[in-house]
Structure formats: structure tokens, C-alpha cells
Amino acid sequence: MLSVRTNHSVSALSLMLPGILLLGLAGTLALRTGVLPQPGVALVATPETIVVEPRTFRYRQAGEFFKAGFAVDAPMLEVAPGEPLTITKYQISAADYDRCVADGACPARESTIPSLQDMPATGVSYDDAEAYAAWLSRHDNAVWSLPSDEQLAFAAGSKFPDDALGVDPDSKNPALRWLADYQREAARKASREPAPQPFGHFGENEYGLADFGGNVWEWTTTCNRRVNLGTSGEVVEEVESCGIYVASGKHRAPLSAFVREPKGGGCSVGTPPDNVGFRLVRDDRWFARLFFAFRQTSL
Template identity: 25%
Template structure:
């Protein structure tokens, strides 16, 4: 882990695409420790071996929660990126996301996939509950959104990227993001079609890796688009409840950092001020996490 000294920074973004990241506001945090990398498949495997834990995607589905669905269709699984072979409208995510039966953290793209050669890749297909369970077992916790963004910025005040002002300085790829025409044509200019081994790209100024791209990372805050207008300055922990006007009945937590699917034309939330949001009961093939720990008094 890396010790992050406490401090004050300007949180959020003035980017007009990120309406829920406004207003930019002053935040002061106590110090904490943060994992140098996202939690890997190998680390999560040790947790499962020690505890027998079953992730949300591996558990039987309750017929009461899916009235009218035939029992033979109630197969555990998860959401997987399934790129089309042609250009599609970017306002319909069902064009590139599919529910795949028996997809889970051991089989990220479905039952015929596995983790061979991906031991050092970040674990994916973890719901919020799964990430929190690992953190508790490890004697840690999930970061608040403010902690995550402060750490990601690495002392760079309101820079658009965790490394500075330019996405690819001197043509150098700084993170695992989508290159090409999303979602159907990935040039893999960064060397990867999906996740990459943690630490494949340069660390930020605090010595943290994968704070942009690769996988989205769960934070402990409930998601509300209006929270920044009412957030306290000192050690904010997020709102008391969740509200996403687009899906008011779905409980969501904040996700940060973007993923291998983010690009300038779609998402672009690999910027530290960008915010993601996720159904707490759903993982996907581009969502992972890292942990933090309080500094002992």
C-alpha cells in the first residue's frame, strides 16, 4: 500500500460533459493508505479460497425477484462487453453489453473463458457487496469518492488527466483505454483489447497505478448527481442515500477511473474529475476495485 498524506484539493470538474461533477469544490481529507494497484484475480482467489465466498454473479437467482420469468431462464451470470461488428448509435448500451449466463469473476466473458494468464489482471465481475467483503477480509475498506479522486490527482490541481494536461504526451499511451471507433473497432494502440496486467502503465505522482482506465473502481459513496452542491468540506463520505434520476428505483454507488472501454468519443471518464455510477448488485467485465486503510493514530 501507499501512504497518502492528508491535504486539501479542488474536487470535481468543470468539463461540460460531466454535469454531475459540478460544482468544483474544496475538500480537505485526513491521511490514509491506498492499494498501489487494483485488486487482482490472484488476490481475489486467495480471499475466496480462505473464506469460501460466493460472488453475487455465482449465486442462484430468486424467482420472487423475477416474476414471470421461466425457471429454466433464471441462470446466474453477469454483463459482458460484446462488441458489434459495425457502427452503432452510442445512446443504446444494449448494442455492446449482453447478459451472459454463467459469467462470473472466474469466467469474465462467460463459461468458456478463464483466468489463465490473467492472474495479475484486475478482478472483474464483482458487485459492490463482493468488493466490500474482500476489503473487510483484508482488514481494509473501500475508498470514499473524495479519497479516490484526491489520490488519483496526485497533487496536480484540476489537471484533466492524472498525469497532466495531455492525453497521450509525445504520443505515449498512459492508460488502458479504448482506441479507435467505439464500440466496434479497437485498434489496441495501447496493446490491450480488454483488461491489462496491473502496473502496465506509468504510476501517478503518488506512486499509484491504474488510476485511469483498465477497470472502473467501486467507491463507498452512494451516487447522487447533485451531491457536490451540498458536500461538506472535511472528509466527505457521500450522501445518505442513492438517487439516479435516470433509474430512480436502482441503488447505485460511485465508480471512478474509467475503464478499457472509455474513449474521447464515448465516456471519457478516465479523467479524475469524472464520475461513474453502478447498480450495487451488478458487476461487469470492466468493473473492479482497490482498497484503502485508515492511518493508525
């Protein structure tokens, strides 16, 4: 009887072995491609988030708009997202970003801000922020990315700026636009507190989003664009510059993807931001990690 039971055990093990090996191989591939989070030094606390529930809101599009050769205000849209948005309550901290640097996945910050958990990571480019989002996604149970300008406007609510000049779009007088633009830029004088401040210093908006519109502008995935409108306001031509991205804060600022210190001349137009950092949105769609893995393997 003993020999019979042993033979059955060996037979069962031989049948199970291919399945065990396949599971192990699948797990290894999943870790390498990013389908599953990777263990290690990157196992840090998930960023604190808020959830902004769906609502209808008004949003002025980002970009440079022209009509009959004259600069005009971007059209105002009524937007109704169908899903809630999960976004980090605060900007990504200097301490969290520096963990990515220590792990060899992010370039060092160009900032003198100490590596603290309650201070925003500044002196980071768009490319740096993208690297951090990918790093966090590889080591967390969620997929993270930079928000679009529209998503940031949705979360920022009443704190999101309206960059409109307020000039009649049918006016043919360029002096009116020049004067309006001059007055707007004059109002954007240097901040009394140009140095980044601890989290919570600039308060929260009506949805609990902290510090938006303080002295740290935030990277978005929205490419800068030039749009020509027809006589009825229809788009007749649109050119995107995806090496230049919109950073949003007290006002929008188009910045080259490699810029870390905008006051050094990186802002293509207008008053430069005091500092630039970023926050992230969490993708809760069921296929998010598969999509993330595909993007990682195709890079």
C-alpha cells in the first residue's frame, strides 16, 4: 500500500509541475513588464489622494488661439466628466521624489529644497515627472500619471485661473489686445513668497485639493498648441507642439519638457512660474495596468 501511495504522489506532482512552472514564468514576466508591482526599495506609502466626483464645469481651453490673424481668448467649453477623478491631495513631495532618485529611476532635482515629506519636489522637468510616475506605478498597486490640463481644472475648481484677456474677438484694433495683455502681465508680479512652502501653506479648495495656485506650478500632459479659428469660431487649423507642455498654477505657462527651473528662461511666453513641480492622478480602470505594461515594453 505504501508503494502505491508514493507512486500516486509522484504522478500527481509530475502533472502539477508544468502548471507550477508556467505560473512562475507568468509571474516573472508580469513583474518585468509592470503588470504586477515590483517589490523592493520602492515600496513606499501611496500618496494621499482626494476623489473629485463628476460634475459639469466650465473650462477655457489651453493654447494660443487666433482669429483673422489676431490673438483671441480660447473658447469656453462646458465639460461633464462621466467618472470621478482620483488625484493626489498635495504635490509629490521632495522626499518621495528623492526615493526614486536613490533607486536610480529619476534624475536628481535642480532645487535646494531639502528632502522632506511635507515639501513639494521642485526643480523637476516634465520628463522627470513622467519618470517618477512610471517608477511609482511599477512599485505600487495602482497606475499613476500626470493629469491633463482639463483634469487639473476639474480638480482645482474655483482656484483654476481664467487667462482670458476679455477683448472683443471681432475687434480689429491690435492696441486693445496689447493693452489687455500688458495689464494682465503687470498683474502677474513676482510672488512675495517665491520659495516653495510646506504642504497646506496655501490652503485647500472646495474639493480638498491643497496648495493649487500657490507658488508651485504643476506639469500637465497637455501639449501647447496654436489654433486658428474661422469667422464663426470653428477650428480651421491646429498645430500641436508636444515638446512644450502646459504647466498650470496662478496662470498657465507653456514650458519645454526639459525645463526644471522656469525662471531661468524656460517659459516661452509671459511671466515665468516661480517654481515647477507636479501631482499625479490614479487610473482605476480595470485595464490600466495592462496598458501601462504595454507602454513600458514599447519604450
